[in-house]
Amino acid sequence: MLRPRSPYEACDLGLALVRHHARSLWRCFAPVLLAVALLAMCAVEVADWLPVFLIFWLKPWMDRTLLFVLSRAVFGQATHWSDLWAARRMVWGGQFFRTLLWRRFSPWRAYTQPIEQLEGQTGSRRRKRTTLMLKDNRGAATALQVAFAHAEAVLLYGLLGLVWWMAPEDSRNQVMDWLLHLGNEEGRAVIKDLLTAGIYTAVVLFLEPFYVAAGFAMYLNRRVALEAWDVEQEFRRAFA
Numbered sequence: 001m002l003r004p005r006s007p008y009e010a011c012d013l014g015l016a017l018v019r020h021h022a023r024s025l026w027r028c029f030a031p032v033l034l035a036v037a038l039l040a041m042c043a044v045e046v047a048d049w050l051p052v053f054l055i056f057w058l059k060p061w062m063d064r065t066l067l068f069v070l071s072r073a074v075f076g077q078a079t080h081w082s083d084l085w086a087a088r089r090m091v092w093g094g095q096f097f098r099t100l101l102w103r104r105f106s107p108w109r110a111y112t113q114p115i116e117q118l119e120g121q122t123g124s125r126r127r128k129r130t131t132l133m134l135k136d137n138r139g140a141a142t143a144l145q146v147a148f149a150h151a152e153a154v155l156l157y158g159l160l161g162l163v164w165w166m167a168p169e170d171s172r173n174q175v176m177d178w179l180l181h182l183g184n185e186e187g188r189a190v191i192k193d194l195l196t197a198g199i200y201t202a203v204v205l206f207l208e209p210f211y212v213a214a215g216f217a218m219y220l221n222r223r224v225a226l227e228a229w230d231v232e233q234e235f236r237r238a239f240a
Contacts (some may be wrong), residue, residue, distance in 0.1 A: 005221050006140075007140035018209050021073040025209045027068060028084045032065050033208075037201040044193050051197035055204060058173030060099045060109060062204075064091050066212040067117055074220070079114065108134065108141030110148075110215025133222050141218065148211040155203045 005013065018025060033055075040054035068091045069079045084091065095116055103109060103116075112130050115121050121129050134141065 004224055007218050007221065009146060009212040010217045010221035012217075013221075014213035014215070015210055016218060017070060017073060018213045021069070021078070022209075024069050024073060024079040026205075028069050028081060029062070029065050029209060030205060031081065035202060036062060037168035037197065041194055041197050044190055044197070048189065048193045051193065052200050053237055054106055055106065055197065055200055057100065057134070059208065060104055060113070061092070061096065061206065061209065063110070063113065063212050064094075064099070064117055066209055067113060067216060070161065070213055070216050071114075072116055078209065080170055091117075095122075107145050108138065108215075111137070111218050112145060113212075114175055114219045115214060133219065138223055141215070144211075144214055147213075148207065152203055152207055155207065156200055159199045159203065163195070190192055 003237075009071040025111065036058055037055055040051040040058075043054060065084060068084060068087060072079050072083075098116075106112065112133065115126060115129050117134060
């Protein structure tokens with residue numbers, strides 16, 4: 001239930017939202033992420049680091065799918081792939097280049113992305129709205145970004161370390177050389193690069209819904225404080 005909360009308590013609300021609407025989130029997000037990951041892996045012959053970089057760089061665009069599902073989940077609506085596909089131009093097409101260029105570096109993008117995607121604010125209106133929403137919440141929004149960036153790194157290196165840990169004890173040195181790209185066999189190096197990209201895809205698949213939901217819940221909490229948005233929604237339910 002929406003009510004005024006601290007920013008960090010609002011993050012907990014976002015995580016609970018993911019748990020309650022997990023089926024809608026992952027059945028819409030997984031196909032998008034897997035399609036991007038497969039296309040990114042095709043670039044492995046160009047540069048060994050390119051698949052992981054492309055998946056990382058395109059996350060804000062893929063986050064638009066999650067935000068669409070979460071915006072419906074707030075009103076108790078389940079989302080199917082057909083719903084996402086019907087709204088594909090609005091979800092995937094709006095502000096595409098801005099999302100992947102200068103806004104890609106925003107330290108609070110999960111918190112401010114609803115202003116761009118759901119409110120449709122542009123130009124000076126968007127800047128004023130962003131300034132208002134960030135007031136007194138800039139530090140919490142930045143902390144959210146930093147926390148999930150570290151969580152992503154820990155999961156990625158933990159899963160890569162699991163490959164070494166699961167290897168037979170007498171071949172762990174060779175596995176470590178392989179993971180660190182010290183070998184000279186091109187075929188094995190490509191397999192390692194694809195494995196790294198696959199592991200990173202799994203990390204994003206698991207973690208990204210929680211990141212987007214935490215930022216979205218902080219955004220909703222700010223609207224509750226500024227606009228009594230929780231009261232407005234209760235009136236809408238009462239007179240529906």
